[in-house]
Amino acid sequence: MKLFNTLTQSLQEFKPANDTVTIYVCGVTPYDTTHLGHAFTYITFDTLIRYLEYKGHSVKYVQNVTDIDDDVLRKSRELGMKWDELGNREIERFLGEMDSLNWRRPDVYARATDEIERIIQVNQGLIERGLAYVSEGCVFYEVKKDAEFGKLAQAVGLNDYQSMLTIANERGNFPDDKRKRDPLDFVLWQAQAPGEPAWESPWGPGRPGWHIECSSMSMHYLGQQVDIHGGGADLVFPHHTCEIAQSEHYSGKAPFVRNWMHVGMVYQEGEKMSKSLGNLTLVRNLLKEYSANAIRLVLQSHHYRYQWECFPEELKIAAETDKLFTRVREMVGPEEHGEDSMLHNRFIAAMENDLNTPEATLLLKHAAQQALEENNSNLGSEVLRLAKVLGLTV
Ligand SMILES: [Zn+2]
Structure with a gap:
């Protein structure tokens, strides 16, 4: 199977x-509802994992949940809720909505607040190696001490210090924090602010920075090097760039990740779908009108690496395709029959080519139409078998 690696920019x-x-x-930060952009990311990896398992691999899949951060605290204050109650509520909603989309749950769903002890160890390791420093109860990663910093950022055109700094500023990396030696340094441990929850550490009470939780969890649950690490394309910089720096210097092993996979953003009305812009298509609203199969088919009809704009017409077309599968099931009956090696081989070829689900779903749609026209239950059976590989309920 060929997969595109963001780091090498090649298949x-x-x-x-x-x-x-x-x-x-x-994973998500649990302070708000799940939108189609989240679903695109998590259904992409769900489809990949189902396909790898179909090919006979066993898979260990870890996802984190950032259950403590500025957004969680801000939103909990706005709602007058405790931060952990808000987190628990949103985690349950997220898992429930993704379950409704028939995802395969991660084997480990790890909370940042359960990782504190190991995060502290990683921080200590980075301080010992001279790559991090303590300042007023905080720990910062010192980017200028790391000649290799920015490997992944380069892959998306951020070639130098200044271009990384510009994006870091845009993404709220607090460049003017007086506690830092350099504006691009990023926080590994954040000193407690008045009224905020905190955990004990060698540097005083505080909470972990965001990037460090993923380095710590990935190394803890999956080992110092992993096969695949992914997320939305907006995580390439700074988040994943920082993860590489932390993990490789802590473990002394490179590459931290053999295949970096990034999923394109979903747009609506010409803008990236995001909480801050409020232009969201919510999964829970879609589920009131469309089947999980229809929603999955829309997501899978877009290649994971590219951004796309969501139009309601696509959902209607996908709902029609879903009906075709229902008719094929009625024709075939509960027992499946012979095989169709031509369809099978074409489907596999599409999936082997960087998870080309747009081609795979189109093949199944056309084959379903053909099977119905010809009353061909061997072809119909093959359609149903392969639809299950894509996580469709047929
Ligand atoms: Zn992460």
């Missing part, structure tokens, strides 16, 4: 290091 033959494929996907 690479995918070879897991061991029998079990290790996959880490950056």
Whole structure:
């Protein structure tokens, strides 16, 4: 199977290091509702994992949840809720909505607040190696001490200090924090602010920075090097760039990740779908009108690497395709029959080519139409078998 690696910007033959494929996907911050952009990311990895399992691999899949951060605290103050109650509520909603989309849950769903002890160890390791420093109860990663910093950022055109700094500023990396030696330094441990929850550490009470939780969890649950690490394309910089720096210097092993996979953003009305812009298509609203199959088919009809704009017409077309599968099931009956190796081979070829689900879904749609026209239950059976590989309920 070939997968595109963001770091090398090329299609690479995918070879897991061991029998079990290790996959880490950056998860949500639980303070608001799940939108179609989230679903695109998590259904992409769901489809990949189902396909790898179909091919006979065993997979260990870890996803984190950033259950403490500025957004969680701000939103909980706005709602007059405790931060952990808000987190618990939103985690349950997220998992419930993704379950409704028939995702395969991660084997480990890890909370940042359960990782504190190990995060502190990673911080200590980075301080010992001279790559991090303590300042007024905070720990910062010192970017200028790290000659390799920015490897992944370069892959998306951020080639130098200044271009990284510009994007870091735009993304709220607090460049003017007086406690830092340099504006690009990023926080590994954040000193407690008045009224905020805190955990004990060698540097005083505080809470972990965001990037460090993923380095710590990935190394803890999956080992110092992983086969696949992914998330939305907006995580390439700074989040994943910082993760590489932290993990490789802590473990002394490179590459931290063999295949970096990033999923394109979903747009609506010409803008990236985001909480801050408020232009969201919410999964829970879609589920009132459309089947999980229809929603999955819309997501899978877009290639994961590219951004796309969501139009309601696509959902209607996908709902029609879903009906075709229902009719094929009625024709075939509960028992499946013979095979169709031509369809099978074409489907596999599409999936092997960087998870080309747009082609795979189109093949199944056309084959379903053909099977119905010809009353061909062998072809129909093959359609149903392969639809299940895509996580469709048929
Ligand atoms: Zn992450």
